[in-house]
Amino acid sequence: MRLGRWILTCAASALVMAGAAAHAETQxxxxxxxxxxxxxxxxxxxxDWVRAQNRHTTSTLEKDKRYEGFYKSTLAVLQAPDRLAVPQLLAGGIWNFWQDAQHPHGIWRTASEQSYLSTTPAWQIKLDIDALAAKDHANWVFKGADCLAPADEKCLVILSNGGEDADTLREYNTRTGEFVPNGFTFSRSKQQEAWxxxxxxxxxxxxxxKGASLTPSGYPFIVKKxxxxxxxxxxxxxxxxxxSDMMVAPMTLTDGDGGKLVLIQRSQTFFESHYAVVEGDTLRWLKLPAKSEIHGLLKGRLVLSVQEDWQPEGMPLVPAGSLVSVDPKNTERGVEVIFTPDPSQSIDQVGVTKNTVLVSLFDNVRGRAMRFTAVQPGRPWSGQVLDLPDMASIHIVDTDKQSDKAFLSVESYLEPEQLWLLGEDGQPHKVKSAPARFKSANLQTEQFWAQSPDGTxxxxxxxxxxxxxxxxANPTLLTAYGGFQVSYTPTYAPEIGKLWLERGGVYVVANIRGGGEFGPQWHEAGRKSGRQKVYDDFAAVGQDLVARKITSTAHLGIRGRSNGGLLAGAEMVQHPDLWNAVIIGVPLLDMENFETMSAGASWADEYGSMSVPKEADFLKKISPLHHLKADVTYPTPFIFTATSDDRVGPVHARRFAAKLDAFKKPFFYYEDIEGGHSGTVNAPEVAHERALEAVYLSHRLMDKQH
Incomplete structure (x- = not known):
């Protein structure tokens, strides 16, 4: 199921909002x-308004003599031929999606595992998205494929026009390398499929x-065969x-022994779901916690994490944040706890192989990984700590359900991504590593702790x-996310290295509440009316940076995207004197009307609802758009969004910029006409936007006049 690609940084819908009249005028x-x-x-x-704003921003920032160098160096990194080719275990080989200067839309290609592990893999192109886009006269963005296990011969290729969340599905045969004549084809929609x-x-x-089969969030709630x-x-x-549901979707799980479960997931809210097994023409609903997530099937048993305390009938309490295995025929009998994190830990990802469960986790926001094996039914699971680098992020790239092999990735702020192969037993070993993209010999990473106003x-x-x-006097860029239980962990970002760190900038990532760095409780503390704690945490980190004399308000800037864009907007209006640069990307900013804009209805479980008086009072207190004031001096922000963003939508950013304009406040605004929620859809567009940001940050935080 592909729900994750919609909800990682909020959910989505499209077109003009029902609440469009809410801010028809700017006073x-x-x-x-x-x-x-x-x-x-x-x-x-x-x-026309967007293009005028774009011209002002580009004509001002592109004049800077540094812009061209920023653009070229970023583009070179994004299109470097020696990038790490991320593997997908599919159809008996290794598959990879690749974009470069010759293939800006990308190619889907394959190689044998032996060839892939060599220094020069012999790739075979299976699907050329550039050629397909030219043939169809469409700006296709490849968003993966859903394949029928275990052979993975029949797939539904997922194509998005311009990067929007709505997509088109076309049946493809991995063996022949062709779209299936008269095969399954499902036209553009926000849709979820399951073989x-x-x-x-x-x-x-x-x-x-007519929208009658969509929820207020813009998602489907009717499943058909x-x-x-x-x-x-x-x-x-x-x-x-x-x-009134958020969404209903089908999903199919398979294990390495030929077992299969077809499920219906009914998501009544963003964080609460109910699951039913499809048995012929009937559904059998499973007794599971509403706040739980299914990760896979192992030996016919479901592997899932629970995000709330669970008391199965006649069983000990299962603490929130735990990973468990249950029998889908009787989910409350014989519950087996695979792993329960301690207070300093939280689970990040879960992968299932034929006989094992892999877990990547955080321990005080430092990456770890473990492999768990069931010794025998009803007995405690055996856990093995995997020997991997410290002070890094560890991610599960892909697992093989036909064996116990898996690929893991390791990266940090200063170490480029490495690929590690975990075999049938023993410890993982490094098989590939991306080259360094910026000079890091004289750089270091430290972890500090700030104290929020409530003592956390x-x-x-x-x-x-x-x-x-x-x-x-050190120019410093601070960023965070703080929402949806999404963790913000060490990532190797070449553009940050080239355009900021190499030039003497300091880069800071805050692990504030609202995220998942310390499990469900860390998220819950910043949800709904607790969100002010998120903003207090972020401001506390900024103040701590100043107190440590790492930087000062004249040299301190902040950046956030999506929910992080809301964070940046809130910090701009709540603490206008603490920052000298604010980058607000694809943001939510109108929190009094977000539920009627794009898919805002799906986010009410995170932010609260205007229909609940107490939550409405809080949303009114923190809505960045509504707290802009004509008599306050704000740092000049850089606001970017995308016209085809059908997840958050560009209207939040437009309204915010228009109000700044009405108050005669300076700002930079850039809206990519074609990009989706990612903001941009290909390497040249990404390089362009990043170069504009780099010039902006240089002006605000590095140059003497500031």
Whole structure:
């Protein structure tokens, strides 16, 4: 199931919002200026406004003599031919999606495992997205493929036009390397699919063009069975959720012994789901905690994590954050706890092989990995700590359900990504490593702790030159996320290295509440009306940086995207004197109306709802758009978004910029006309936006006039 690619940084919908009239006018003193046209996302007047703002931003920042160098160095890194080719275990080989200067849309290619592990893999191109885009006259973005296990011969290739979340599905044969003639094809929609067998697919999507089969979040709630060769309109309904749900979707799980479960996931809210096993024409609902996530199937048993305390019938309490194994035939009997993190730990990812369960986790925000094996049913699981580098992020790249092999990745702020292969037994070994993209010999990473106003200690990483002087003059960029139980961990970012660290900048990542760095409780503390703690945590880190004399307010800037963009916007209005640069990317900013904008209804479980008086009062207190004031001096922000972002949508950013404009406050605004929620869809566009940011940060934090 592909829900994760929609919800990692909020959920999505599209088109003009129901609450468009909420801010049809921007007030400046006693005058009012009509800005309602900005709500028409693709309207001519709105796009004329966007292009005018883009011209102002690019004409100003591209004039800087450093811009061209920033752009070229970033593009070179993004298109470097010696990048690490991320492996996918599929159809008996290694598959990889690759973009470079010759293939900006990308190619899907394959090699044998032996060839892949060599220094020069013999790749075979299976699908050329550039050629397909040219043939279809579409700006296709490849978003992966859902393949029928275990042979992985029949796949549904997922294509998005311009990077939006809505996609088109086309049946593809990995053996022939061709789209299947008269095969399954599902037109553009926000949709979720699951293979039942080679002739049957369960599909949740918009079944009409009037929105009647979509939830207020813009997601489907009706699942139908699609049978090969059946006439249109003959689809049989499998399950119909409620229009008030966030989403309903099918999913298929397989194990290495030939076992299979077809499930329906009914997500009533962002964090609460119920699961049913599809048994012929009937559904059998499983007794599982509402806050739980299924990760796979092992020996016919479900592997899932629980995000709330769970008391199975006649069993000991299972603490929130635990990983468990259950029998899908009776989920409350014989629950086996695989692993329960201690207070300093939290689970990041879970992968299932034929006989084992892999876990990547954080221990005080430092990456770890373990492999668990069931000794025998009903007995405690055996856990093995994997020997991997410290002060790094460890991720599960892919697992093989037909064996116990798996690929893991390791990276840190200063060490480029490494690929480690875990075999049938023993410890993993490094098989590939990306080359360094920036000079790091004179750089180091430290972890510090700040104290939030309520006494909670907040960890943060600082990457800086070894000989850094504590004189308050170091240009510093601080970032965080703080939401949706998403953890912000060490990542090797070549553009940060080239455009910031090499030039004397300090890079800081704060692990504030709202994320998942310390498990469900860390997230819960910053959810809904607790969100002010998230903003207090971030400000506390900024103040701690100043107190340590690492930097000063004149040299301190912040950056955030999506939910992090909301964070940056809130910090700009709550602490305008603490920062001298603010980058606000693909943000939420209108928190009084977010539920009627794009897929805002799906985020109410994270932020609260205007329909609940107590939560409405809080949202009014923290909405960045509504707390901009004409008589306050703000740092000049750099705001970026994308027209085709059908997840958060560009209107939040447009309204914020329009209000700044009405108050005659300076700002930079850049909206990529084609990009989705990622902001940009190919390497040249990414390099362009990053170069603009680098010039902006140089002006605000490095140059003498600031």
């Amino acid at each position: 400046t003193g006693g005058a009012q200026k009509d800005t309602s046209f900005l709500n028409d996302i693709h309207g001519k007047q709105a796009l 039942v067998d080679e002739n049957t697919v369960l599909l949740a999507r918009e079944w009409d063009d 699609m049978v090969r060769g059946a006439a249109p309109g003959q689809e049989k309904e499998v399950y119909r959720g409620a229009p 200690r907040i960890p943060y990483f600082v990457v800086h030159k070894r000989n850094m002087k504590l004189n308050g």
